[in-house]
Amino acid sequence: xxxxxxxxxxxxxxxxxxxxxxxxxxxxxxxxxxxxxxxxxxxxxxxxxxxxxxxxxxxxxxxxxxxxxxxxxxxxxxxxxxxxxxxxxxxxxxxxxxxxxxxxxxxxxxxxxxxxxxxxxxxxxxxxxxxxxxxxxxxxxxxxxxxxxxxxxxxxxxxxxxxxxxxxxxxxxxxxxxxxxxxxxxxxxxxxxxxxxxxxxxxxxxxxxxxxxxxxxxxxxxxxxxxxxxxxxxxxxxxxxxxxxxxxxxxxxxxxxxxxxxxxxxxxxxxxxxxxxxxxxxxxxx
Amino acid sequence: xxxxxxxxxxxxxxxxxxxxxxxxxxxxxxxxxxxxxxxxxxxxxxxxxxxxxxxxxxxxxxxxxxxxxxxxxxxxxxxxxxxxxxxxxxxxxxxxxxxxxxxxxxxxxxxxxxxxxxxxxxxxxxxxxxxxxxxxxxxxxxxxxxxxxxxxxxxxxxxxxxxxxxxxxxxxxxxxxxxxxxxxxxxxxxxxxxxxxxxxxxxxxxxxxxxxxxxxxxxxxxxxxxxxxxxxxxxxxxxxxxxxxxxxxxxxxxxxxxxxxxxxxxxxxxxxxxxxxxxxxxxxxxxxxxxxxxxxxxxxxxxxxxxxxxxxxxxxxxxxxxxxxxxxxxxxxxxxxxxxxxxxxxxxxxxxxxxxxxxxxxxxxxxxxxxxxxxxxxxxxxxxxxxxxxxxxxxxxxxxxxxxxxxxxxxxxxxxxxxxxxxxxxxxxxxxxxxxxxxxxxxxxxxxxxxxxxxxxxxxxxxxxxxxxxxxxxxxxxxxxxxxxxxxxxxxxxxxxxxxxxxxxxxxxxxxxxxxx
Numbered sequence: 161x162x163x164x165x166x167x168x169x170x171x172x173x174x175x176x177x178x179x180x181x182x183x184x185x186x187x188x189x190x191x192x193x194x195x196x197x198x199x200x201x202x203x204x205x206x207x208x209x210x211x212x213x214x215x216x217x218x219x220x221x222x223x224x225x226x227x228x229x230x231x232x233x234x235x236x237x238x239x240x241x242x243x244x245x246x247x248x249x250x251x252x253x254x255x256x257x258x259x260x261x262x263x264x265x266x267x268x269x270x271x272x273x274x275x276x277x278x279x280x281x282x283x284x285x286x287x288x289x290x291x292x293x294x295x296x297x298x299x300x301x302x303x304x305x306x307x308x309x310x311x312x313x314x315x316x317x318x319x320x321x322x323x324x325x326x327x328x329x330x331x332x333x334x335x336x337x338x339x340x341x342x343x344x345x346x347x348x349x350x351x352x353x354x355x356x357x358x359x360x361x362x363x364x365x366x367x368x369x370x371x372x373x374x375x376x377x378x379x380x381x382x383x384x385x386x387x388x389x390x391x392x393x394x395x396x397x398x399x400x401x402x403x404x405x406x407x408x409x410x411x412x413x414x415x416x417x418x419x420x421x422x423x424x425x426x427x428x429x430x431x432x433x434x435x436x437x438x439x440x441x442x443x444x445x446x
Numbered sequence: 447x448x449x450x451x452x453x454x455x456x457x458x459x460x461x462x463x464x465x466x467x468x469x470x471x472x473x474x475x476x477x478x479x480x481x482x483x484x485x486x487x488x489x490x491x492x493x494x495x496x497x498x499x500x501x502x503x504x505x506x507x508x509x510x511x512x513x514x515x516x517x518x519x520x521x522x523x524x525x526x527x528x529x530x531x532x533x534x535x536x537x538x539x540x541x542x543x544x545x546x547x548x549x550x551x552x553x554x555x556x557x558x559x560x561x562x563x564x565x566x567x568x569x570x571x572x573x574x575x576x577x578x579x580x581x582x583x584x585x586x587x588x589x590x591x592x593x594x595x596x597x598x599x600x601x602x603x604x605x606x607x608x609x610x611x612x613x614x615x616x617x618x619x620x621x622x623x624x625x626x627x628x629x630x631x632x633x634x635x636x637x638x639x640x641x642x643x644x645x646x647x648x649x650x651x652x653x654x655x656x657x658x659x660x661x662x663x664x665x666x667x668x669x670x671x672x673x674x675x676x677x678x679x680x681x682x683x684x685x686x687x688x689x690x691x692x693x694x695x696x697x698x699x700x701x702x703x704x705x706x707x708x709x710x711x712x713x714x715x716x717x718x719x720x721x722x723x724x725x726x727x728x729x730x731x732x733x734x735x736x737x738x739x740x741x742x743x744x745x746x747x748x749x750x751x752x753x754x755x756x757x758x759x760x761x762x763x764x765x766x767x768x769x770x771x772x773x774x775x776x777x778x779x780x781x782x783x784x785x786x787x788x789x790x791x792x793x794x795x796x797x798x799x800x801x802x803x804x805x806x807x808x809x810x811x812x813x814x815x816x817x818x819x820x821x822x823x824x825x826x827x828x829x830x831x832x833x834x835x836x837x838x839x840x841x842x843x844x845x846x847x848x849x850x851x852x853x854x855x856x857x858x859x860x861x862x863x864x865x866x867x868x869x870x871x872x873x874x875x876x877x878x879x880x881x882x883x884x885x886x887x888x889x890x891x892x893x894x895x896x897x898x899x900x901x902x903x904x905x906x907x908x909x910x911x912x913x914x915x916x917x918x919x920x921x922x923x924x925x926x927x928x929x930x931x932x933x934x935x936x937x938x939x940x941x942x943x944x945x946x947x948x949x950x951x952x953x954x955x956x957x958x959x960x961x962x963x
Contacts, residue, residue: 214893214930217866221963224865232798232841246866246960250817250829254848254855255862256963260817261846264798264834266805267813277805286797286841340929340963342898395963396929416963 185229185317188422189414196334197406200226203315204333205308209325211339211398216245216323218340221416222397223291223321224258228421230288230317233258234281236266236274237293244295245323257418275303282310282318289317298328305331325402335403341396341413341426394418396426447582447670448548449589450531450567451598454577455544456484459523460513462575469507473500474515483515487577520544528673529731532723533771534563536680537672545593547586549670560600574729583609586670587662591617591636606663611637618658624651636662677721677775681705688727688768692756695724695765695772699752702774703745716741716782722752725771732769734759736807739835740799741782747800754807795840802839811835819847823906825921825959826867861904862923864933864960871957874934878956881940884922888934890958895926906935917942917954923962931962 184199193199200206206226210219227233235248250260266281268274271294278292292307299320308331311318325337400411415426452458456472469489473480480500489510494503500512524540531538534557537549550563557563564580571578581592584603591610592598595617601609610617613636615625628651633639639647639659648656660666681702689695699722710716718741724732736751756763805814815831816839822828828851837846854860876888884900902922909915917938925931938954 214928217864217961218930218963221865224963234801243869246864246868247831248817249864249867249960250819250848251825251851251855251860251863252865252867252960252962253817254852256865259848260819260829261844261848262841263817264802264839265815265817265831266809267815268809273809277809280804281801284797284801286795287801340931342927342929343925343931395931397963398929 187226189412189425191410191425192401192412192414192423195401195404195408195410200317201333201406202317203312205304205311205318205320205331207320207322207330207332207335207403209322209335209337211325211337213245213323215339216321218395218397219321219323219338220248220293221256221395222336222338222399222414223319224253224256225397225414225416225423227289227291227317227319228258231262232286232288233263233291234266234287234289235263235291235293236268236277236281238271238274238295239267239269241293241295241323242267255418256416257421271297271299275299275307278318279303279306279310282307282314282316284316285314287316289319291319291321293321293323295323296326298326299330301329301331308332332403333405334401337400337402339398341398343394343396343415397423447584447586447589448534448550448564449541449581449583449586449593450546450548450571451541451579451581451590451593452527452544452571452576453579453594454484454486455524456515456520457486457489458576459520461486466511468509468511469494470511470513471500471503472513472515474517517543525673526729526731529733530725530729531567532674532731532773533725534567536674536676536775537670538674539670539672541590545590547589547670549672550582564600570729585662585664586668587618587658588664590619591662603664607640610662611635611640615639618655618662620655620658624655627651628655675777677777678779679706679709679715679717679776680773681709681775682771682773684771685769688770689772690765690768692763695756695769696749696753698772699774700745700749702772703748706748706774706776707743707745710743710776710779710782713779714781715776715779716743717748717776717778718742718780719776719778720748720751721775721777723773723775724769725773726765727767727770730766732763734763735777737803737811737835738799739802739806739839740796741780742803743782747803750800751803751807754804758808758810795842798839798841802834806833806835816846817848819851821847821850824909825863825906826870829867861901861921862962864931865963867960868958871935871959874956874958876934876936876956878936881944882920882936884924885934885956888956888958890932895924895930895932897924898927900924903936917952921959932958933960933962934958 184196184201186193186199208219208223210216248263248265253260253263266277268277274292274294278290281287281290307318320332394415394417397414397416399414401409413426414423417424457470460470460472469492470486471482471489471494472484474483482494482496482498482500482503484496485494492507494507503510520543524542528538528540528546531546531548535548535550535553539547541547550560554560554563557566560582564582567580568578579593579598581589581596581598582600583589583592584601584606588601588606588609591613592601595613596609614634615628615636618636636659644656657666661668683698683702689698717738719735719737721733721735726732734752734755736755738751742748802814811833814834816834816837818830818832818837820828820830838844872890874888874890876885878885882903884902885897887894887896900922903920906919906921908917908919919935919937921933921935923931924934934956936954936956938952940954943953
């Protein structure tokens with residue numbers, strides 16, 4: 161009964177032209193894919209906001225992770241964003257398993273140009289995903305709708321990366337708030353670490369130790385290595401799905417595995433899933 | 447060859463700017479005296495001439511208006527006139543300071559013959575307020591001589607001897623000293639030296655005399671040095687009624703592009719850079735260029751590029767009272783294999799090239815870029831971005847140096863690099879263990895970060911071979927309490943400071959260079 165209603169709703173939505181497009185891209189995580197209705201919908205607009213500006217790089221990483229299925233990527237950013245938050249760095253992209261030679265970057269002077277360039281790029285069949293980076297301020301809802309339509313037409317992934325969460329109305333299929341999560345796992349049972357720990361050399365770090373303790377341990381020369389690459393533990397993201405046209409919301413801590421180019425659920429995090437830095441009630445999770 | 451001489455160029459230029467009722471002279475400082483450099487017609491009637499001292503001229507005629515010369519403004523105006531003359535032929539050369547040379551070979555018929563062309567040119571020059579003299583002859587030298595010293599008219603090729611014979615020797619564009627010494631031995635007209643034995647002339651007056659004579663007579667070729675490079679493919683259209691609307695301009699572009707496309711295809715070429723020249727009725731010339739990342743021939747594609755370009759220009763594209771002529775020229779052509787014709791097919795690379803071209807046309811070619819790996823160990827020099835049109839938008843075939851980078855990374859087990867690199871490293875206040883410990887706490891952009899984990903140091907030497915190489919850097923990857931991951935470095939080593947090896951070494955300081963995902 162419920163399923164039938166959902167089907168009918170979806171069929172109605174299709175008429176507006178926003179839904180549809182080719183099949184979704186599974187992220188390979190059962191929980192997340194179920195919430196998304198099979199995976200990240202292709203041919204649709206997805207909005208990813210950083211928790212705050214400091215977390216923009218993490219949100220960038222999360223966005224790149226979502227776009228992992230797209231071979232060719234176009235990244236459009238305002239000049240201001242590139243000077244303030246740094247430009248995409250080729251060797252870093254390569255470390256993230258995102259081939260820099262398959263990237264085209266576009267610097268634009270203002271938001272109007274950015275939305276125009278995004279729409280233009282979405283209409284191009286050679287581009288798998290378009291990332292548009294907006295620093296702040298509202299975006300014209302009409303332009304956003306145009307982006308959704310353009311994405312639906314071509315089947316490309318439209319990703320709007322924002323430096324701050326915004327609450328303006330939008331036709332985005334999903335809306336995420338992403339930030340960095342502490343990449344270190346809690347002291348694991350002796351010998352039985354997660355695969356990542358085994359690989360990265362078993363990081364042990366007492367999460368709740370007060371600063372003096374960490375200072376002391378650091379002075380003793382034993383600060384553990386941070387996450388975010390091949391030598392440390394994999395980078396972790398706190399991702400919150402705060403809007404989903406197709407299903408329930410959720411909140412996960414994801415770990416990027418650059419070896420198989422996908423996210424995994426971070427199994428051994430030290431804290432409950434709802435990271436305290438995301439000041440949002442958890443009851444939204446269905 | 448057409449020689450256009452503007453005998454009153456400087457005064458005409460001044461008169462275009464301001465209304466003068468009195469006779470006008472232009473003067474400039476020569477040595478320690480102000481000397482007239484140009485006089486207008488009225489002033490000439492008063493007996494003034496270039497070379498006269500300004501004080502003397504004023505004493506003779508207190509009512510004259512005197513204006514200081516402006517060589518740069520003259521040159522700029524001459525350049526503008528040269529641009530405007532592109533409507534007659536693409537081969538236009540400036541004949542400084544006050545003339546132009548136009549190679550109208552093969553172009554005159556477009557205007558209905560040389561006479562009509564000269565009439566059109568003269569009418570437009572007169573309307574713009576310039577006195578002018580135009581002569582057409584078989585050689586540059588003869589046209590020059592006829593325009594300035596003889597009877598300005600259209601002469602057929604082969605008449606050079608008759609044109610120049612009665613003219614003074616100065617018409618050969620000789621140095622004043624040569625002319626003077628020739629005059630001393632009684633040689634005043636060109637006809638006087640045409641039939642003289644050559645070797646004594648060369649021995650006495652140098653090679654340039656006979657060379658100029660030979661060039662004027664057509665015995666020796668004289669190359670024209672055009673002001674702008676000549677486009678290999680050109681198509682143009684003249685309008686009886688000026689056009690001003692953007693759609694009309696674009697329609698014209700498409701029509702001209704279709705014509706160019708035929709020519710390009712015949713030679714197996716494609717356009718890499720196309721220039722649209724629009725001639726406004728009031729004499730202004732608009733030049734709009736677009737680049738393409740692959741050789742292009744499709745008229746609709748070319749139209750689309752110009753449409754973006756015009757949209758970007760917006761108000762700067764000022765049609766005024768309309769354009770009465772448009773020319774589309776392929777400035778850079780490149781061989782394009784036949785299979786690339788019709789870039790509009792569904793092939794990926796073609797699609798991408800089209801997108802890159804459209805974005806570049808609208809936003810500027812410098813704004814659409816692709817990352818390229820460079821051979822450097824210094825992080826900010828290890829990667830750069832180049833305009834996508836320059837490197838070409840081929841995703842599958844090009845590695846842009848990244849294969850080499852990946853090999854290098856695998857071989858040296860390079861530490862991870864940040865996802866985003868700041869344009870320039872930002873100084874931070876850091877608390878770190880001396881001499882080479884990781885930072886424990888640092889302040890960046892007014893926010894305090896407690897480091898809970900760190901990895902490093904990775905020492906990256908500065909460019910020691912260069913003066914501005916900078917100090918060695920110790921890079922650390924650190925993570926703060928919230929999970930933010932940064933790339934920090936300490937510039938300089940405490941070791942250098944302590945040992946006193948580098949007397950001028952500044953104390954080490956900390957910088958933040960990038961952020962990890």
